[in-house]
Amino acid sequence: MESNEIIREQILEVVENQLRANDPPETKQTYDRLVDLGYNDSDAKKLISQCVLVEIFDAYKHGKTFDEKRFVQNLNNLPQEPFDEEE
16 A cells, blocks of 8 residues: 555544544534535545644644644535645
8 A cells, every 4th residue: 555545544543533433523513514515425625634734734844733723614614625824
């Protein structure tokens, strides 16, 4: 398995865990909203995973912790692409 595929699967697992635990609740709210907009299960989770990836990348690149406020803002803006603070 290619490393990009492994990373993709791990990020989708984070989304699955958030949905299952309803933590944060905005993940499930966003998932439901995206499905209501016509996105299928897989595409909705992929969109949410972009928001997770922004937080992982920021933590790695800048040594920062999870920014829940930005994460929720990015979820609320989906399907628009998420942003990080450098944009």
